[in-house]
Amino acid sequence: MIKNIIKRKKPRVVYSSDYIYGLSSTGDYAAFDIMKYKKIHDELVANHLLKTQKILRPDMCSYDDLKLVHTDEYLEKIKNPQYVNEVLYLDTNDLIYNSILEYYRSVTGGTLLATAYALKWNVPVFNLGGGFHHAHPDKAEGFCLLNDVAIAIEKFRYLHRAKKFMIIDLDYHQGNGNLLYFKEDRDIFTFSMHAETWVEIERMQNKDILLPLNCDDEIYLSILEKELSDSCLNFQPDAIFYIAGSDPYEKDTLADMKLSREGLLKRNLYVYNKIIERKIPIIIVAGGGYGQDSWEIYYDFIAHCLKK
Template sequence: MWNPFRNEYVRVVYSADYIYGLPSVGEHQTFDIMRFKKIRDRLVKEKLLTRKNILQPYLCSYDDLRLVHTETYLKKLQDPQYVNQVLRLDAVNIFYNSILEYFRAVTGGTLLATAFALKRNIPTFNLGGGYHHAHADKAEGFCLINDVAVAIEKFRRLGRAHRYMIIDLDYHQGNGNLLYFKDDPDVFTFSIHADTWVEIDRPHNKDILVPSQCDDETYLTILEQELPPVFKEFLPEAVFYIAGSDPYEKDAIGDMKLTRKGMLERNLFVYRMVRDKEIPMIVLAGGGYGKDSWEVYYDFIAYCLKNKR
């Protein structure tokens, strides 16, 4: 019997640029800029992560960004006032170039994770990414660059895979991905969220709105009933899983009530479903706020590393 964890020497993508230049001030002071480093450091401390497992990304090129984002928008990103406005940061604390480099680094990480997963069919975790609110021509919701859209466009052009599913379990609806791919029959967007940013009736989309205070049992029941049928019918060639941590009961912004155990069950359900079909999988951190948000993504990666044999 196929074991989805057997010989899965999963890889983790991380760069020091993931923490450089993101100020914890302004409206987004609940975003822990050390979140991804905490995960990396704990995995290393527990001897679950070695140099063999860590992939170091390069900054995403502007040519890659142009696959999705308009030239006018990319020029706007050169304006510190625009970046300040869309990220809602205190202007006196902005180090503009480093913030943009952060998003380019994380997008480079998503591209590297995608390349590795498609080539080796080994699940690859980016310690960042999943900036699903960014549009082709504007930023939104603390998202400057839509890294998933850039990755899909790049690797489709390279002929590596053509049918993709985005499984988005962030607290917030991924409106950027939904709008960008609204007329694309080869990209299926699946989302369970507690807020709706946009409503679109398209055949290759499944949006599920859950109530506030949603608990483990309610959430997992919905996930287990709704995801497998559309996954089986669409049968993608690759999956992007945005494993947002903000449904966690300890999240500083969200109001869902999923426990740490429930979050791990959620993540492992998606992981097993995808890997049972031996489909390449790229996992992205998505949202998560407050001092405890790092625990959820850490648990997920640690479990996969511990059970790789």
């Protein structure tokens, strides 16, 4: 008897030791756990879910690739650490470890590597960072200096590896940078479920869903299932970016939603399975998430997918 078994491809993980946010725990960034991605990496390795030799290691994103989205003038400005400090509202004394620009370029390089790998092999790829969805071509916003997902889309459509892309953004905050950047673009579908609307634009290939206050698991998941429907995926993208923000977590120190750890795992697996079943390449980036417990959410998601 022939068994009809669908063999799932094991996801890959992109990470580099540069993924340590070069900030201290003071000032406006106090909520950011600078070791978040290293913690996730270390825990995956310690639990034998991730072999270090299997990790995909990115290079820093080149200036040629950054120019696919960002203006020359802006890229010149951000070479100055003082300017970067100002646009990210940092104190000069906050700088530790690597420079902030190198951090953003490394993680953006990670999203490019994840996209290349996912498109080539149709294997789900997690970047242990990324999802800087507020960044604009000529300015930083919401702690986002470079727009990694927009750069990845521009690079791979330029290389004719794929034409249509979808961004599913479940961060607590609206993906306003991507919405504005792709507002005239019929080949990009933007989907964002969030607690605050930063910008309102009417466009065909977009779903912007404003969530009710104090959203809990039940409300959130019922809205997600209704909105991220099969008809939505009939857009038939060649690849999907999932910005799996952890900031709807009840323990998040900046946001105010009430989703549990279990609820967020259900959310993440709902999106993941829906895309995998359709055999669409998926690139998953971390998005936001604040406080010392935030790492648990992205860890759970990756650990669950690696265990299968």
